[in-house]
Amino acid sequence: MTNPAKTPETAPAHERVYRVLRHRIMHGELPPGNALTLRGIGTVFGVSMTPAREAVRRLVAEGALTLSASGRVSTPEIGNERIEELAAIRALLEPELASRALPRAYPALIDRLGSINSSVDQMVVKQDASGYIRANLEFHRTLYLRAQAPAMLAMIETVWLQLGPTMRQLYSRMQNSGRLGHHRAILAALKTGDEAALVLAVRQDVTQGLRMLAA
Amino acid sequence: MTNPAKTPETAPAHERVYRVLRHRIMHGELPPGNALTLRGIGTVFGVSMTPAREAVRRLVAEGALTLSASGRVSTPEIGNERIEELAAIRALLEPELASRALPRAYPALIDRLGSINSSVDQMVVKQDASGYIRANLEFHRTLYLRAQAPAMLAMIETVWLQLGPTMRQLYSRMQNSGRLGHHRAILAALKTGDEAALVLAVRQDVTQGLRMLAA
């Protein structure tokens, strides 16, 4: 599977529920506005309402789910102004993370990024939207992990989470775009150690993809 | 009180608990490493474990509380490297928020910021640590609210939350520092509409205060 034994099997029920829901939301497997119920979640995961409630509460706190006035939960439907904001946050934090990762970007890491990037290309030709989102985020996360900045990484992941449900819509109108070049520019800048070029490439990769959502 | 009827009285119990705990943590009223128990919280607020658990779960998701391996909760004890990270996030996001607020920073807002700033000074002479933190954050929040960027503001507030328990320690060694000048520099830049000076003043205000925590 895509989740290689990341859950120790002995984890509490509420965390198993949280992890699965978070994974599905971040990768766009739930459309915006999708309604969820505590009893429904509990039934699906074979647990009672209690752990389902805690998982939902956590996801709401991270902005992955929205809470209506009556307490009902659903995936958020975000407007253009919020997309622009989240894109701006990405444009501010991700270049910084890339810049911090640069001094430790050894060839082994660059090779791994290259193979992940080819996996991204595969997802594009396979028309696998969720697979594309997953591979694309893995590319970024693999790079940023080298920055040794867990707080920043956690923060940017919550941004990805908030964009998750909307990401899938982005995918359809992203088909024939000169998007793939940015990852290659990132790899090139990593190889040459050019920090300015790296920061620029990351910022462009982040902003361009999200700019077309405002259309 | 410092919380002017922000809770509609009819709010669910778990949200009342959440709000009060969040307020106390963000303003440094709980020292780092402070242990909390669900039953204890429930007793204090006159509710059962269930709402206490949900409030705690939310705060953990925001980084305001940490969860030990056995599920026990306490306020985080953050190290220097994490402080540096959180300060870097502040240094990236807060100038952006200030910059976005600048076009809408009318004289009424600047006056209000000035009075809040004098309140900050009062807290310093009164040696009121928690009051100082509250007034200082109110200064920043009042300015950033004008940026009309709720997602960014929410994100920076979670950073403040994570720094909350450690903030109080910062206060003691901040006494005789040239710190008060930065707020005045912010106000001056707002009056003249000088974006570059504003960005610089905000960044210095944010980074200097947290840099002395690493000592």
Added chain:
DNA sequence: CAGGACGATTTGTGATCACGATTTCCGCAT
């Protein structure tokens, strides 16, 4: 045919309880 009212169902909230694991504390031996 459209719109509103009413009843049945669904849903979130909060309390309570049992269970297993952890922590704490006291006493004993080194």
Added chain:
DNA sequence: ATGCGGAAATCGTGATCACAAATCGTCCTG
């Protein structure tokens, strides 16, 4: 004094239940 072992108290987890509010469907009226 110091370290160690075990019993007792404490704690988090998860299930179940009752209750009130909200939602949905249906039927009736205009």
